[in-house]
Amino acid sequence: MTVLASVSLATFLVTSLAATQFRSQPLPPSNRLARDEALRNSVNQLEDQNRALKGNIQKLQGQVKAGEDESAHRSSAVQQVKAQLDDEKVTAGLTALHGAGLTILLHDGTDPNDLADRSLGWTIHYQDLQDIVNVLWASGAEAITVNGQRIVPNTAFHYAGVNILVNNASRLSGPYTVTALGDPSSLAGGLGNPDQLAELKSRSRIYGLGFSWLRSPHLSLPAFDATFLVKYAQPLG
Amino acid sequence: MRSRSAEGAARAQRLIAVSLIAVALGFLLVVQLRSQAAVARTLAAQDDTSVALLINDLNRANNELIQQGAALTQQEAQLRAALTAGGADVQAIQKELTTLRVVNGEVPVHGPGLQIRIEGTIMDFELQDALNNLRNAGAEAIALNGQRIISSTSVQSRGNTLLINGHAVSSPLSLLVIGDPELLGPAADLSASSLQTRVQVQISRQTELAITQVVTPRPLIYAQLGK
Numbered sequence: 001m002t003v004l005a006s007v008s009l010a011t012f013l014v015t016s017l018a019a020t021q022f023r024s025q026p027l028p029p030s031n032r033l034a035r036d037e038a039l040r041n042s043v044n045q046l047e048d049q050n051r052a053l054k055g056n057i058q059k060l061q062g063q064v065k066a067g068e069d070e071s072a073h074r075s076s077a078v079q080q081v082k083a084q085l086d087d088e089k090v091t092a093g094l095t096a097l098h099g100a101g102l103t104i105l106l107h108d109g110t111d112p113n114d115l116a117d118r119s120l121g122w123t124i125h126y127q128d129l130q131d132i133v134n135v136l137w138a139s140g141a142e143a144i145t146v147n148g149q150r151i152v153p154n155t156a157f158h159y160a161g162v163n164i165l166v167n168n169a170s171r172l173s174g175p176y177t178v179t180a181l182g183d184p185s186s187l188a189g190g191l192g193n194p195d196q197l198a199e200l201k202s203r204s205r206i207y208g209l210g211f212s213w214l215r216s217p218h219l220s221l222p223a224f225d226a227t228f229l230v231k232y233a234q235p236l237g
Numbered sequence: 238m239r240s241r242s243a244e245g246a247a248r249a250q251r252l253i254a255v256s257l258i259a260v261a262l263g264f265l266l267v268v269q270l271r272s273q274a275a276v277a278r279t280l281a282a283q284d285d286t287s288v289a290l291l292i293n294d295l296n297r298a299n300n301e302l303i304q305q306g307a308a309l310t311q312q313e314a315q316l317r318a319a320l321t322a323g324g325a326d327v328q329a330i331q332k333e334l335t336t337l338r339v340v341n342g343e344v345p346v347h348g349p350g351l352q353i354r355i356e357g358t359i360m361d362f363e364l365q366d367a368l369n370n371l372r373n374a375g376a377e378a379i380a381l382n383g384q385r386i387i388s389s390t391s392v393q394s395r396g397n398t399l400l401i402n403g404h405a406v407s408s409p410l411s412l413l414v415i416g417d418p419e420l421l422g423p424a425a426d427l428s429a430s431s432l433q434t435r436v437q438v439q440i441s442r443q444t445e446l447a448i449t450q451v452v453t454p455r456p457l458i459y460a461q462l463g464k
Contacts, residue, residue, distance in 0.1 A: 091343075149408035161289075
């Protein structure tokens with residue numbers, strides 16, 4: 001139950017950190033080391049659990065699909081509904097896809113170590129990933145992944161401290177690879193348009209931050225590694 | 238088009254706002270933020286706040302994944318029971334179909350949530366940030382001035398005009414969000430606090446609101462099924 005203990009500890013830390021900081025009374029070094037290690041251990045355990053849960057979900061999805069396929073063989077009514085369901089799964093990102101598209105590569109630049117420049121412009125922020133994904137959708141992308149994580153209808157990018165998280169707390173770290181299926185010329189045209197991503201491009205020039213793309217006739221995108229639960233939104237009528 | 242310097246200033250403002258949002262708690266110190274992106278994103282090099290926030294998020298995500306697993310287990314049991322009895326449970330499949338149509342934004346929906354009214358001009362990235370915060374807080378359906386929004390909906394600025402999937406929307410903006418108001422509220426407050434220096438933002442919790450607009454799924458032309 002070290003995870004539970006650490007979760008409580010983490011919650012306590014988050015809520016009390018500001019106060020602790022103001023007081024600015026450092027813990028004795030030995031305590032701090034032990035606490036640091038406990039926190040990092042629980043991240044490792046929770047990430048192991050996260051992976052195991054996703055693995056279990058994928059196994060269950062396979063079993064559900066087998067049950068659906070079998071059901072569809074029983075009646076034509078079921079078969080019709082099942083065909084619609086399969087289409088919705090493709091739209092929702094629950095199906096692996098392949099085809100032509102673009103691979104975009106991003107990496108942090110160099111810290112200018114300039115006291116007058118505290119902008120952190122040399123690092124890739126989650127907003128950069130979000131902006132690129134947005135331009136790709138606007139340029140006709142049909143499916144997108146970021147570091148292998150499929151962008152699905154409810155995907156959010158998010159900061160947890162310095163960590164960039166996406167889809168059920170999957171931690172992304174640089175270098176980043178964004179993969180998009182669609183017309184390679186149209187996608188490259190969108191990214192290359194000087195009106196788009198102007199700020200990222202200027203940071204790329206100033207800080208040596210990496211931002212490039214290459215076209216490919218064959219790319220493979222994995223399915224979303226979890227599923228969807230709807231708890232509040234009910235269909236109307 | 239905005240001038241480069243205006244865009245630069247707006248982006249800089251965004252970075253500051255984002256840094257604040259990053260810590261999720263408005264009162265955490267800028268002092269601490271200064272160094273945060275500078276550390277490598279490996280666990281060993283992270284400050285305790287980052288690790289603690291990561292633990293919170295992992296814990297929340299794992300709970301959600303446990304619920305997803307339970308729902309799938311139940312669905313499989315339902316399908317199997319009908320198959321064992323020599324039939325087929327069309328309702329179990331219909332239920333999943335409905336869920337995915339809601340997720341894909343293809344059916345009108347209703348439920349509890351927030352109505353957010355924004356008076357004034359906001360930029361594409363500001364709306365993106367707000368949408369991101371709301372999705373992260375479990376938003377299940379979103380619409381803005383008659384446009385249903387899912388993650389593949391493009392949001393772009395053309396001068397002072399906001400384009401949602403190419404459709405212009407103008408002030409006042411009315412953002413409807415369905416989800417748990419207890420979770421959506423703080424997320425909306427966070428976005429509002431970074432916008433409120435320039436525009437008027439009103440957030441009202443609703444026990445019942447309706448989103449009637451739908452998204453038409455984009456046809457796959459270049460993408461093919463399978464690996």
